Amino acid sequence: MIYDFSEKKNEQEQVGEKLRQMKQEYESMQMSEAQLQELRQSIEKADRDNKKEHRNHNMVKYVAGFAAAMAVFVALPNTSASVAHAMEQIPVIGKLVEVVTFRDYKYESDTKTADIEVPKLDVVDIENSANVEENSGITPENAEVQETLKKTAEEINAEIQRITGEIIADFEATLENEDGYKDVIVKSEVVATTEDFFTLKLMCYEAAASGYEWNYYYTIDLETGKRLQLKDIFGEDTDYITLISENIKEQMQAQMDADENVIYWLNDEMEELNFKQITEETSFYLNEDRHVVIAFNEGDVAPMYMGTVEFVIPAEVLKDIRK
Amino acid sequence: MHFFPGKKNKTNKEAIEQIILDKYNQYYRLAYSYVHNEADAGDIVQNGAYKAIRSSHTLKNMEYAETWVYRIMLNECFRYLGQPKTVSYESLQEEKGFELGSTEDKYRDIDLWRALEILSDKDKAIIIMKYFEDKKLEEIAEVLEENLSTVKSRLYRSIKKLQEILSEDTEK
Numbered sequence: 156m157i158y159d160f161s162e163k164k165n166e167q168e169q170v171g172e173k174l175r176q177m178k179q180e181y182e183s184m185q186m187s188e189a190q191l192q193e194l195r196q197s198i199e200k201a202d203r204d205n206k207k208e209h210r211n212h213n214m215v216k217y218v219a220g221f222a223a224a225m226a227v228f229v230a231l232p233n234t235s236a237s238v239a240h241a242m243e244q245i246p247v248i249g250k251l252v253e254v255v256t257f258r259d260y261k262y263e264s265d266t267k268t269a270d271i272e273v274p275k276l277d278v279v280d281i282e283n284s285a286n287v288e289e290n291s292g293i294t295p296e297n298a299e300v301q302e303t304l305k306k307t308a309e310e311i312n313a314e315i316q317r318i319t320g321e322i323i324a325d326f327e328a329t330l331e332n333e334d335g336y337k338d339v340i341v342k343s344e345v346v347a348t349t350e351d352f353f354t355l356k357l358m359c360y361e362a363a364a365s366g367y368e369w370n371y372y373y374t375i376d377l378e379t380g381k382r383l384q385l386k387d388i389f390g391e392d393t394d395y396i397t398l399i400s401e402n403i404k405e406q407m408q409a410q411m412d413a414d415e416n417v418i419y420w421l422n423d424e425m426e427e428l429n430f431k432q433i434t435e436e437t438s439f440y441l442n443e444d445r446h447v448v449i450a451f452n453e454g455d456v457a458p459m460y461m462g463t464v465e466f467v468i469p470a471e472v473l474k475d476i477r478k
Numbered sequence: 479m480h481f482f483p484g485k486k487n488k489t490n491k492e493a494i495e496q497i498i499l500d501k502y503n504q505y506y507r508l509a510y511s512y513v514h515n516e517a518d519a520g521d522i523v524q525n526g527a528y529k530a531i532r533s534s535h536t537l538k539n540m541e542y543a544e545t546w547v548y549r550i551m552l553n554e555c556f557r558y559l560g561q562p563k564t565v566s567y568e569s570l571q572e573e574k575g576f577e578l579g580s581t582e583d584k585y586r587d588i589d590l591w592r593a594l595e596i597l598s599d600k601d602k603a604i605i606i607m608k609y610f611e612d613k614k615l616e617e618i619a620e621v622l623e624e625n626l627s628t629v630k631s632r633l634y635r636s637i638k639k640l641q642e643i644l645s646e647d648t649e650k
Contacts, residue, residue: 169641169644169645170637170640170641170644171609171637173590173640173644174590174605174609174610174640175609176590177590177591177609177610178609178610181507181511181606181610182507182610184503184506184507184510185503185506186502186503186506186520186523187516187520190506190516190520190523191502193520193524194498194502194520194523194524194527195499196524197524197525197527197528198495198498198499198527198528198531200528201527201528201529201530201531201532202491202531204532205491205531205532365628367625367627367628420634423634424637425633425634425637427615428630428634452627453627454625454626454627454628454630454631455627458630458631458634458635459627459628459631460631
């Protein structure tokens with residue numbers, strides 16, 4: 156079924172046209188000479204008042220401390236509850252990687268709440284692993300993979316801590332203003348892990364007037380211990396970007412055809428909104444069936460009300476170019 | 479952290495003053511779009527200028543100075559109108575007792591401007607910044623301190639609303 160955008164486009168163009176007409180009128184508005192004079196006077200007054208006032212550089216800094224080791228405890232001076240958990244251990248995923256809670260930041264007041272759990276990847280020591288029978292003896296291969304895995308985990312942990320550190324800092328900055336409402340949540344989960352791949356999903360949510368959700372995906376290739384990027388899945392010089400992007404567009408169109416409440420930015424009059432292509436950096440993960448899943452944050456390819464959206468790329472589309 | 483706070487602040491202040499003296503008409507137009515009369519629009523620009531210079535020491539990154547001043551002016555517009563408006567034009571009319579089309583304002587095509595009144599203060603700001611000031615979406619997001627995606631969504635919704643209103647009008 157061919158979607159007829161022409162009538163819609165016409166209407167949209169009309170709006171654009173009218174707005175352009177208004178722009179001319181808009182630009183003709185100017186301040187009078189008298190008003191400009193008053194403006195200069197306001198500026199001068201501000202200068203004078205600046206000099207008069209003795210500013211009090213009284214900065215109260217709140218610094219949250221990080222323990223050197225794993226367990227982190229954040230205590231906040233506050234009216235309501237502030238709780239910190241010690242480490243939580245999630246059962247060993249696969250043989251090699253564990254997810255533990257590195258930091259648990261909680262805050263609650265009348266207008267502000269934060270519930271931020273910062274995950275950390277722990278590489279299980281094969282020597283001490285409970286699965287010692289499965290890993291009978293350390294072969295050179297395994298050891299190398301282990302090393303790479305540890306490095307990869309470190310990189311990912313550093314990134315996660317940087318991201319969540321910023322989120323926490325931003326949140327604490329809003330605490331100065333008691334009136335504004337703010338709610339921040341950060342959680343994580345392991346999505347679709349197989350023998351070969353492990354994906355950690357970091358889910359972030361922030362609300363002031365309206366809520367916004369965004370996610371990060373970290374995938375590790377357990378065979379090599381390296382972080383898996385989208386291009387690693389495909390042969391060199393294959394145009395995975397076009398293949399995947401075109402398939403996504405097909406899926407978007409199909410969904411819109413099937414349900415008029417579904418909207419993707421595909422053929423909108425505002426060209427700059429429209430989805431063109433994924434990039435090397437586009438978020439993705441591999442599901443249990445080892446299919447590529449492309450993930451978009453709210454507002455990336457569709458209006459916010461659509462939420463975060465994902466597209467599973469069918470195996471046939473990619474079978475010729477996968478490694 | 480500043481090692482010579484006094485010195486840095488002085489340069490900040492001068493740069494900000496210069497920005498205001500270069501762009502006051504931009505702020506004026508913005509204000510006029512909200513209050514629809516010259517006197518109030520002028521007041522807003524003056525008050526905004528005063529506040530900007532008084533708080534110039536809080537601006538950490540001079541790269542964003544223009545955006546920062548614009549944001550102060552926009553907030554002054556919002557402040558002037560009371561809480562950021564999410565109610566309709568009609569109830570605003572009742573509240574404030576002002577009417578588009580009175581002798582005070584100088585619009586030629588009332589319908590277009592009336593249509594804009596339907597939008598919330600923030601959504602209207604996005605339309606003004608995009609279509610009248612030709613600002614990029616990223617800059618608009620910075621001025622409003624919102625996500626780029628949120629701005630895109632709001633813009634999209636506003637255009638849809640304006641469409642509806644304008645097509646109703648032509649059907650009359």
